[in-house]
Each structure stands twice: as C-alpha cells, then as structure tokens.
Amino acid sequence: MTTITDATMRDRFISTASALLDEDPRLAVVLADISATGFDAAAAAHPDRVINVGIREQLLVSATGGLALTGLRPIAHTFGSFLVERPFEQVKLDLGHQGVGAVLVSALGSFDWPAGGRTHMSPADVALLDTLPGWTVHVPGHPDEAELLLRDAAAADGLVYVRLSLQRNPRPGRSRPAGS
Amino acid sequence: MTLTTADADTRTLYAFDDLAGLMGRMAGADKHGPAASSTLDVLWVLYDRVLRVVPEGAEDPGRDRFLLSKGHGPMAYYAVLAAKGFIAPEQLETFGDYDSPLGHHPDRTLIPGVEIGSGSLGHGLPLGVGTALGLRAQGLLDPAVWVLTGDAELDEGSNHEAIAYAGAAGLDRLHTVVIDNQSATHGWYGGIASHFAAAGWSTATVDGRDHAVLFEAFTRPHPGRPHAVVAVVEPKN
Numbered sequence: 158m159t160t161i162t163d164a165t166m167r168d169r170f171i172s173t174a175s176a177l178l179d180e181d182p183r184l185a186v187v188l189a190d191i192s193a194t195g196f197d198a199a200a201a202a203h204p205d206r207v208i209n210v211g212i213r214e215q216l217l218v219s220a221t222g223g224l225a226l227t228g229l230r231p232i233a234h235t236f237g238s239f240l241v242e243r244p245f246e247q248v249k250l251d252l253g254h255q256g257v258g259a260v261l262v263s264a265l266g267s268f269d270w271p272a273g274g275r276t277h278m279s280p281a282d283v284a285l286l287d288t289l290p291g292w293t294v295h296v297p298g299h300p301d302e303a304e305l306l307l308r309d310a311a312a313a314d315g316l317v318y319v320r321l322s323l324q325r326n327p328r329p330g331r332s333r334p335a336g337s
Numbered sequence: 338m339t340l341t342t343a344d345a346d347t348r349t350l351y352a353f354d355d356l357a358g359l360m361g362r363m364a365g366a367d368k369h370g371p372a373a374s375s376t377l378d379v380l381w382v383l384y385d386r387v388l389r390v391v392p393e394g395a396e397d398p399g400r401d402r403f404l405l406s407k408g409h410g411p412m413a414y415y416a417v418l419a420a421k422g423f424i425a426p427e428q429l430e431t432f433g434d435y436d437s438p439l440g441h442h443p444d445r446t447l448i449p450g451v452e453i454g455s456g457s458l459g460h461g462l463p464l465g466v467g468t469a470l471g472l473r474a475q476g477l478l479d480p481a482v483w484v485l486t487g488d489a490e491l492d493e494g495s496n497h498e499a500i501a502y503a504g505a506a507g508l509d510r511l512h513t514v515v516i517d518n519q520s521a522t523h524g525w526y527g528g529i530a531s532h533f534a535a536a537g538w539s540t541a542t543v544d545g546r547d548h549a550v551l552f553e554a555f556t557r558p559h560p561g562r563p564h565a566v567v568a569v570v571e572p573k574n
Contacts, residue, residue, distance in 0.1 A: 185470075185471070185474060205470070205473055205474035206474050208470055210466075210498070210502050211501075211502060211505075213498035213501075213502060215463060215494070215495040215498050216463050216466065216495065216498040216499055216502055219460060219463030219464050219466070219467060219495065219499070220463060220464075220466050220467035220470060220502075221467060222464050222467055223463070223464040223465060223466060223467020223468040223469070223470065223471060224467045224468075224470055224471040224474070225467075225471075226452070226453070226464065226467070226468055226471065227398075227467075227468055227471030227472050227474075227475065227477075228398065228471070228475070229471050229474060229475070231467075246457065247460070247463070247495070250454070250457055250460055251460055251463070251464055254444075254454045255445060255446075255453060255454055255464070256445065256446045256454075
C-alpha cells in the first residue's frame with residue numbers, strides 16, 4: 158500500500174482507482190467533470206472504462222446503473238452534495254430498485270469546505286443513504302483507511318458508499334478483527 | 338410467486354391479432370388504458386422482427402436489450418412478453434394481484450425478460466446510455482439497446498442529460514423509440530425529432546401504427562450516431 162501521507166483522501170481515490178482499473182477488467186469509473194483531470198492517464202489507458210458524462214449528475218448515477226446491468230462494477234464519483242442529494246431518486250431507483258451493485262465515492266463530505274457555502278455541504282449524505290436498503294457506508298478517517306475501503310468496495314458486489322473528507326486523523330486507525 | 342418461461346417446443350405461436358385477447362386476460366386492464374395500447378404496434382414490431390432476444394437467451398450477454406422506460410400501462414408489454422414466451426399467458430390473469438409479479442409498473446427482478454424496473458419517468462434512457470457504454474467496454478459491439486419513452490415523458494430533464502451525452506459520445510448502439518400521442522402538456526417546439534437531431538442523433542418520424550414503416554425506421558442504418566424513432570399515434574385526448 159502506498160503511504161503518501163500528505164495526499165488527501167480524494168488524491169488517494171484517484172491513484173487507487175486508476176491502479177484498480179489496470180488490474181480488474183470489471184471496473185469502470187464514472188465522473189461528472191469533478192476530478193476528471195486526475196483520471197486523464199487512466200482514461201487514456203482505458204477509454205471505455207473511464208467515462209466522464211459532463212456536468213450531469215442524474216446521468217452520472219443512471220449510467221452507473223446501466224453499466225452495472227451489463228455486469229461491470231462501476232465506481233461513480235463527485236462531491237457528496239451532487240452524488241447523493243441531487244440525484245437521490247437515481248440512487249434509489251437506478252441502483253437499488255434495479256437490484257444492481259455499485260460504488261459511490263464522494264469528496265468534500267459534510268462541512269469540509271465551509272467557505273464553499275451551503276451548496277457544497279452535504280452533512281446528510283450518510284443519513285439519506287441509511288433510508289435505503291442494502292447500502293454499506295464507510296467513513297474513513299485517513300487516506301490509508303480510504304484506500305483499504307476503496308479496494309474492498311471495488312472487489313465486492315453490493316452497494317457501497319465511501320465518503321471522503323478533507324479532514325483526517327493524524328494516523329490511520331488500527332485495524333481490528335470484525336466484530337471487535 | 339415465480340414466473341416461468343414456456344418451453345420452446347410446446348410454446349404457442351401468437352400473431353399480432355392475438356394480442357388483444359392476451360390483454361383482455363389482465364384484470365384491471367383499463368388502468369392506464371390509453372397509455373397501454375399506444376405502445377402495442379411498436380412493441381410488436383420490435384419483439385417480432387427487430388430485437389434479437391428469446392426467452393432461452395434472456396441472460397445472454399450478447400442479447401439485444403429492450404428497456405421500457407414508460408412503465409405506465411404495461412399491459413401491452415406483458416401481452417407481447419407472453420406472446421413471445423417470456424411469461425406464461427395464464428399468468429396474465431394475475432395482473433395487479435396482491436402476490437403477482439405483474440404489477441402496474443414492471444419490475445426486472447420479478448419478470449423474465451424485463452430489463453429494467455420502471456414507473457418513475459425519465460430513467461430508461463439514462464440507464465440505456467449506461468447499458469450501451471457497458472456493452473462497449475466489454476467488447477460487445479453487436480447488441481442493440483432499445484429504450485421506449487413517451488412524448489410527455491421527455492418533459493423529465495434526466496432525458497435531456499442522456500440525449501445530449503449520447504449524441505456527443507456517438508453511442509451508435511443506442512436506440513430510442515418515442516411513442517408520440519401528443520400528451521406533453523407544453524408540446525415540443527420544432528417537433529420531437531429536432532431535439533434529438535440537434536444533439537447529433539439520427540432520427541425518423543413515422544406512423545406508429547404502420548408495421549412496415551416502423552420496421553424500416555427501426556432498421557435504418559445510423560453509423561456513428563444513436564438513433565431515435567418518433568412513432569406518432571392518435572392523440573391521447
């Protein structure tokens with residue numbers, strides 16, 4: 158595992174997902190302009206599996222559902238406010254109701270960017286997803302934790318949300334056996 | 338209750354004229370009545386002559402995909418699925434019952450051959466975009482993706498995200514058939530096809546009751562571009 162401790166969780170998401178695209182032909186990354194430049198190299202290597210739909214967050218989530226219907230493991234990404242709140246019905250119907258799996262990865266979770274104002278705050282993302290069945294929600298506290306959870310989510314089959322933040326703990330938490 | 342598909346060897350062969358009888362087997366078939374029958378001819382031509390999908394291959398990765406976005410009034414859809422052997426005709430009599438898989442909006446997890454669960458408008462075309470992308474990413478360049486929408490359904494903004502992107506991305510395996518019964522409250526300035534054409538789609542506007550004309554429009558070549566067929570039927574009101 159890389160330990161670029163000065164990188165943000167979002168940086169680590171980009172490097173981790175780019176590496177996973179090389180390793181797993183089942184994976185696809187779906188973007189709505191946010192973080193798109195970070196995926197330029199991955200898009201050049203995998204033009205059909207790095208998809209940027211432009212500033213269209215409903216389509217971001219619905220296209221993710223369509224990709225999953227064909228058997229791929231899609232990872233959709235943008236800021237939390239535009240990934241969960243704006244296209245909430247698409248999350249509910251085009252992922253959950255279709256019975257498919259997918260990974261949602263946000264950035265700027267909660268009140269990460271106070272100067273950005275209310276439009277870029279999404280403190281209710283986790284609460285909203287908790288109203289839908291079948292979701293596993295991860296809130297990592299350090300880029301190393303984020304990478305571990307992203308790799309785990311990419312390898313799984315169900316509905317997983319990984320909420321990434323600019324905030325971070327000084328060190329990753331100690332890993333513990335499940336249930337302890 | 339689980340639906341089972343009829344065995345290919347013992348399956349009854351149905352013709353278009355049999356669909357009215359099959360629809361008549363659905364109790365409560367008056368629900369969304371006009372919406373149900375407006376799609377009948379288009380659905381028949383697609384399933385009878387265009388789509389390469391059979392009940393035995395309903396999970397085949399190389400099959401064509403038909404996504405009924407306009408999930409209201411699914412009786413014509415269920416009748417065609419029964420006529421083509423995806424569901425047993427006697428199951429139609431359970432339509433809308435407490436424990437029937439055949440609800441007033443189709444559910445892909447309950448009904449063989451149904452590719453998406455629909456009902457809320459404006460989801461089929463964006464799901465179709467993702468389906469076309471997913472097939473392409475896996476090297477499945479042959480299967481066609483077909484999405485059926487209504488003219489009023491195009492009011493939903495999510496369709497316009499999909500139309501604009503699909504045209505820009507040149508998703509030439511994506512097809513949309515718009516059932517135009519002139520039910521959009523504010524209409525479509527310039528005609529429905531012009532909105533697809535402006536986004537780079539190939540388009541055709543035809544009589545939605547004429548099977549030969551529909552077949553020609555459905556099978557028209559459209560290299561490098563997605564294809565939209567506007568099937569005009571009698572006004573809803």
